[in-house]
Amino acid sequence: MTEQWRVEFDAEVTFRNGGSLSVQGFRLDSPGPELSDAETGESLVRHLGLLMVGEVAVANRRMIAEPHKGSRGVEVARPAARLVDLSHPIREGMITYPGVPGPEISDHLSREASRSVYGPGTEFNIGRITLVANTGTYVDSPFHRYQNGTDLAGLPLERLADLDAVVVRVAGDGRRAVDRAALLPFDVTGKAVLVHTGFDANWGTDAYFRDHPHLTADAADWLVSQGAALVGIDSLNIDATDGPHRPVHTTLLAAGIPVVEHLRGLEQLPASGFRFHAVPPPVVDFGTFPVRAYAVL
Incomplete structure (x- = not known):
């Protein structure tokens, strides 16, 4: 399975209509091993569904190799499905049931x-x-x-x-x-x-x-x-x-x-x-x- 990454960070979110939101040691799934402060801020806004955001200040960002938890907006890697054929091939003249002619x-x-x-x-x-x-x-x-x-x-x-x-x-x-x-x-x-x-x-x-x-x-x-x-x-x-x-x-x-x-x-x-x-x-x-x-x- 491909290695998965998460980002841990502190952030201060200010809103255009007043007020703010602070998070510390927050973790989000990351699509890869590198994520900028700006991308981390966008991921936080998307994950929390925040509206009327004025600015997101990200600090103490670090990348961690660990499985995804299902952050909104980040596709969770899944193993490829395996298909198993459960039918007999049909061949000329084959007999499936006694007394029934083959194809x-x-x-x-x-x-x-x-x-x-x-x-x-x-x-x-x-x-x-x-x-x-x-x-x-x-x-x-x-x-x-x-x-x-x-x-x-x-x-x-x-x-x-x-x-x-x-x-x-x-x-x-x-x-x-x-x-x-x-x-x-x-x-x-x-x-x-x-x-x-x-x-x-x-x-x-x-x-x-x-x-x-x-x-x-x-x-x-x-x-x-x-x-x-x-x-x-x-x-x-x-x-x-x-x-x-x-x-x-x-x-x-x-x-x-x-x-x-x-x-x-x-x-x-x-x-x-x-x-x-x-x-x-x-x-x-x-x-x-x-x-x-x-x-x-």
Whole structure:
């Protein structure tokens, strides 16, 4: 981190309408290691929001290397944000779910064909993709489960982007069914709840389609009661798939809580204190679509 500086000084402020203000040993953030008396006086006036100032006399000024405290008018240095990609890349023919065909990727206009359309040295590719909505890492809206539910176009961005998030870690504990008890230690109100099972390590293999981790019905009930904003998992399905019922989808989507499945890389995230994004295109009368899910640390 770049070294930060503050200035310590005494000052006498006189006002045009009479009166004065004296400070001794006052400290303010400085944008750098050098600050003149005049600049120090201007910083004091700006920091205190003083009006009708006639003169500022600064004395005993000295520079101190110490972290900024947040003086008005001085930008506080912050570490650069780190972005963590949480989506699986979409490739020709890849299988996301048993029985669901993989995407077909082709050219609508190839680079070669475009040369007859544009001027010399100018070429473009316009691609075509045919895919089932449940491909790769995707988000489910209520319309996925309910005919009259909110579709992708109706989902507010506030439920999909810049969400405070928490990670529920169950990876490595042999747990297949993630129940209410596993969630109880977490404050999930208004947050994206990302369940880290580690099952994404099986992505691209037949093992990904068998004995996958999932949430239980009582976990879904608790998430709704606590006001979770979104729920995601790094597994084949948020529900158990060895039977005909889908209680977790049913409960969460009925409450308007989007579901993100097939996440990856959750081991890279802290337990909390980051923002989560998973935004699909706003397709009308569509319930599910791939997303570029990512976290901002």
